Amino acid sequence: MTATASLPARETTPTGTSAKVRLRGVGKSFPLNGRQVPVLAPFDFDIREGEFLCIVGPSGCGKTTLLRILADLETPSAGDVEVTRNATSEEKGKRRLNSMVFQEHGVFPWMTVRDNVAFGLKARGMGKQDRYRIAEDFIAKVGLQMFRDAYPHQLSGGMKQRVSIARAFANDPEILLMDEPFAALDEQTKLVLQAELLHIWEASRKTVVYVTHSIDEAIVLADRVLVMTNRPGRVKEVIDISEVFARPRHVEQVKSSAEYGNLFGRIWGCLREEVMAHGREMGK
Incomplete structure (x- = not known):
């Protein structure tokens, strides 16, 4: 993955793994009081075919904006989004690219x-x-x-x-986009729905891009976790959960393991600095 100039380059798609979505130089700014405010800093990233990608980051870092760009509900201010369609020419007119x-x-x-x-x-x-x-x-x-x-x-x-x-x-x-779908639910209901979502996804292996504020949820659901910086959002780190927890997964087994705690600490370690920066920014 090629991040912005201030971050080291990283490989996103290993040999033999196809990319469903390629983001190249994708950035987004919004007008505010006569000036352009950057929400997403231009970055490159590949989303793999059939993977469950979770995106975490501080509030306002552009997570939902990125999701809306993927849904074609927002137009990027810079860069290109390239999607590889799996459907035949005849099917493309009948099958939705994303929901x-x-x-x-x-x-x-x-x-x-x-x-x-x-x-x-x-x-x-x-x-x-x-x-x-x-x-x-x-x-x-x-x-x-x-x-x-x-x-x-x-x-x-x-x-x-x-x-x-x-x-x-x-x-x-072909692509399922989810914007904090369980955020407003109580903890017990959330655990049940996470398990049901995993069960349904296992049967289809659709490409899923899932935005969440919950590190816990990201570890339980994701193949990879994309950690974003404070606004303007950049790629800070990509953590491969599938290297630790194989599929199929059971929520209770994941959360009760020592590896879960290690991953939680690693993701929070990446995220904490960005969350603090957001808090300082809001306090100005």
Whole structure:
């Protein structure tokens, strides 16, 4: 990986590992009071095909902005994003390149669970029987069979987020983008959903880019953890979790191991300086 000039160059994609997404010189600035404020410093990075990448960094470092650039919801101020499509030419018109799961519950209040999960498939023109068949499969995978005909106001916060995850996977995107989807949930619900997410992902091995403030969550879920600097966000370090914890993983086993504590200390060691810098910046 080539970072900015102030950081050493690092290799992101080892020999024999294909890149799904290539970021080259990607940066982003926003106008504020007549001047451009840099949020992302231009950097290079490769996201591997089929990997679960978690991004951590201090508040305001550009994590969500980067995710929105990948989702084509923001245009970078500099650089290029290159995505390698796996679908055939015929499939590309029918299959979504990416789906995004947000922190807030993105469910439609006037739709049942089944219709929420099937929404993306309906938007692509899939017939009712086929889209319901796919939706039912993912509803079962997130444990909501008894609530398929329920409406969002009848669901808990964790159940609504299960609907969002089921809809994202049902849509069969090539890349799944997740912006702190479990941040607002209680710890017990979060642990359950982390385990369910890992189980669903293991079956598909989709390329996932997952933004989180939780070091704990990053270790449990990720193949690699990308640690970003304080604003403007740069690549500070990339830590390979898969070298320590093989797949498939079980949340309780990961969190109870000595290796977990070592990884937590290593990531916090990279992150602490950046978090402190952010605090000093906010105190000015």
